[in-house]
Amino acid sequence: MKIALVAHDKKKAEMVEFMVKYEAVFQPYSLYATGTTGKRIMEATNLEIHLLKSGPLGGDQQIGSLIAMGDLDLIFFFRDPLTAQPHEPDISALLRLCDVYGIPLATNQSTATLLVQALEIGWLLK
Numbered sequence: 001m002k003i004a005l006v007a008h009d010k011k012k013a014e015m016v017e018f019m020v021k022y023e024a025v026f027q028p029y030s031l032y033a034t035g036t037t038g039k040r041i042m043e044a045t046n047l048e049i050h051l052l053k054s055g056p057l058g059g060d061q062q063i064g065s066l067i068a069m070g071d072l073d074l075i076f077f078f079r080d081p082l083t084a085q086p087h088e089p090d091i092s093a094l095l096r097l098c099d100v101y102g103i104p105l106a107t108n109q110s111t112a113t114l115l116v117q118a119l120e121i122g123w124l125l126k
């Protein structure tokens with residue numbers, strides 16, 4: 001199971017808190033993250049994360065590429081719906097690829113909690 005973690009700036013604290021809370025659930029999996037999000041999570045946990053580029057520098061596109069290659073199974077993307085992002089086209093492309101390939105995608109904490117609980121009880125095995 002390969003999992004991607006992404007958070008916009010105003011959602012990074014929420015993402016870090018979420019990852020600290022569920023660190024043990026994520027521990028067995030291969031984790032990927034956009035640059036700044038991944039660094040913040042690694043500073044707060046003992047999780048090993050493959051760091052990609054920062055979102056505005058192509059990180060979202062790298063995650064999209066992993067999806068297209070069949071190399072990603074699940075995405076936690078804490079989006080900020082109230083702030084314009086300079087790389088909005090990259091974000092839309094990533095969300096679109098999730099739907100093209102049927103990849104489960106959590107874009108807010110409520111959905112993320114449901115998905116992580118599904119992971120915890122073994123509903124999302126791979």
Ligand SMILES: O=C(CO)COP(=O)(O)O
Pocket residue numbers: 006007008009033034035036037038053054055056059060091
């Ligand atoms: O911008 C992002 C996603 O669109 C996230 O990138 P960073 O994790 O590098 O801040």
